[in-house]
Amino acid sequence: MNQVMELLKKHASVRKFKDQVVDESLLADIIQSSQYASTSNHIQAYTVIHIKDQAKKIKLASLAGEQSYVEECPVFLVFCADLNRLGKACSMNHETIESSLTELFIMATVDVALLAQNVMIASESAGLGGVYIGGIRNNPQEVCDLLKIPQLVYPVFGMCLGYPKKVNNTKPRLPLSLVLKEDEYSTQEDMVKLQEYDEVIRQYYRDRTNNERSNSWTEGIAAFLKQKQRPHMKGFLEKRGFEMK
């Protein structure tokens, strides 16, 4: 395994940070190198907002469901899927963007996710750590108002970055045989493999929490997915101009 793969396998979200400033030039290098992520048709449908104003970080921490690390982290970034700039590119050429299509929503969302994961990896390669914050979609309209995010742009997630104070053990992932199929989507022995993985995750949580938590992976997933996740998103996205036709 090479160094890049070793780095990938060491990833664990970081939520506690040292009181150490992240150099502006390092952050610029991280974002610039991350822009070389592949992008559908070179559309680069993303904008990143670096939140420097502490009052805004405090507000965002609250909007994200009282996630204190949003206000404590040295760097907080908001990653937006952005069709607005593409609308301008079209009008510069006397055309109109067909922004109502679901496909454009997918393109922009995938584009920003690829950029963000490069940012996470580049940051980790430079000794930083971080965590994504999907919690900003708890109150997405308020986030748009606070950050003056225009139509045809939506905040997909935030990301806390900084020098790690505490690093968790890596969380074991699903076995390769469940994730990687050959030639067709076979489901052979899926249940058995899931049961085995359940025990791996149970032990991971026992070790991490001194036996306070011991749920399996499928138990966690069931508890999470029995609830309707952010049902406001459809209406919010339609109002932003993502009509999903």
Ligand SMILES: Cc1cc2nc3c(=O)[nH]c(=O)nc-3n(C[C@H](O)[C@H](O)[C@H](O)COP(=O)(O)O)c2cc1C
């Ligand atoms: C899109 C996205 C949104 C996430 N949102 C949050 C969040 O709001 N708060 C949080 O503490 N972790 C969040 N996470 C982190 C995940 O919980 C974490 O990546 C997952 O449990 C795996 O753990 P690991 O990153 O330590 O390997 C998010 C991750 C992703 C990819």
